[in-house]
Amino acid sequence: MRNTLSLLAPFAMLAACNSPQFHSGDPLREQVVNVYSHRHYESDQQIFDAFTKKTGIHVNLVMADDDEILTRMQQEGANSPCDLLMTADAGRLGLAKVRDLLQPIRDSLLEAVIPAHLRDPDGNWFGLTMRARVFAYDKRTVDPSHLRTYADLTKPEWKGQVLVRTSEHVYNQSLLAAMIAHEGPDSALVWASGIVANLAREPKGSDTDQLLAIGEGIGSVAIVNSYYIGKLMKNTDPARDQARAVIGVAFPDLDGHGTHVNISGAGVARYAKHKAEAIALLEYLVSDSAQALFAEGNEEYPVRADVPIARELAAFGTLTPDTLNLQALATYNAEAVKLFDASGWH
Ligand SMILES: [Fe+2]
Structure with a gap:
């Protein structure tokens, strides 16, 4: 009997996590996504605000330098509140993958609009803009x-x-x-x-x-x-x-x-508690309007070929x-x- 209980316990916990009040879209659920970011650009807040307005999902932003963020995620382990990691360099995202701080995501929209060389073949991270x-x-x-x-x-x-x-x-x-x-x-x-x-x-x-x-x-x-x-x-x-x-x-x-070229990009954290919201934000970040804000607000090359680059960049050649x-x-x-x-x- 004791054995049965101990076997059942983890499933009971899972069931509790999946109880109705935690379901996405339920009015009782607080819709948030916790973002750890190294990007140091003012235009990002504008993009997050537009995302919140559109989806009702609030973005909690923690900013730090790349190494600090990775160390912090490592130390927090399974208790990390981070849902989405954003950095201004693919090398750091790749390192986060190697350190098992991210999780693979298959997403047909992201895979359709982001060129293959600008995302991890396993879906651990996705390029959002090029520099x-x-x-x-x-x-x-x-x-x-x-x-x-x-x-x-x-x-x-x-x-x-x-x-x-x-x-x-x-x-x-x-x-x-x-x-x-x-x-x-x-x-x-x-x-x-x-x-x-x-x-x-x-x-x-x-x-x-x-x-x-x-x-x-x-x-x-x-x-x-x-x-x-x-x-x-x-x-x-x-x-x-x-x-x-x-x-x-x-x-x-x-x-x-x-x-x-390098990218600014993002990946869903290994222990994301708000995975659906993190994916919703990733998808928003490659939308026409977010890509246009990256281009105009921060002079980055959109990853989407159908979004125009800023006038200043176009003038370079x-x-x-x-x-x-x-x-x-x-x-x-x-x-x-x-x-x-x-x-x-x-
Ligand atoms: Fe920079």
Whole structure:
């Protein structure tokens, strides 16, 4: 008898969890989704507010940096309140998958509108917007025909000209991880060392700081994410006039594969208590209106081909994105960090 009871107990608990007052759509149920996010953009709140207005599902947002969020989810384990993890880098989402912090989702809408290379093949994470890691250059001095590939920037003609943030930042780690995936570690190390040899100054600051440094004439080419240039072009701060006036954009090619892109994306947490709401939010984030807000509000490339890109981005030229599956950015992240160390790019 005791045995029967102990066997039944877990089912009883399951039954309690599925009792009618917890069913989605029931007026007694509090409709919420808890989002852990590393995205640092004002436009996101607007998108969440529109989602709440449309669905009645309230979005509780916890913001922290990527590593903090993953550590926190790990420490919370099965008690984690996180339903949806959002980050501004596929490498971190891939790492969350490897650490078993996410769960696979099959969703025909998400699979139909998000290109396959921008989502996890197992459905643990989905890309919502793209950003390209491009070259910003000084139009006063640079001929962009000399900047056709990432490798071009390692040529001696750029000695003392290159601006970039530190290798501690995941945007650079993901770029190098993509190079490792395509060309192998030896080529990736040659590239990183070549950039170090051409630096205008010690790597420091944000992507925006590199753009402002071009305006000041500190260097003539910067490696930056596309949306920072779009935002600079939209910015009306007179202190940024100089940078705005002189910057042009080149889309470098990576070994014949196109320009390195990364994503902002999201995945349903392994222990999500509001899974249906998390999926509803994911689906909303690829809707026309949310994609348009990502594009206009944050100068990101929509993952949906049928949503227009912002005017500022369109003016830069045409992006041909690398179609490497971005789970590779997690696969090669640790190796990229090691190669940066070896190259002297700190
Ligand atoms: Fe960023």
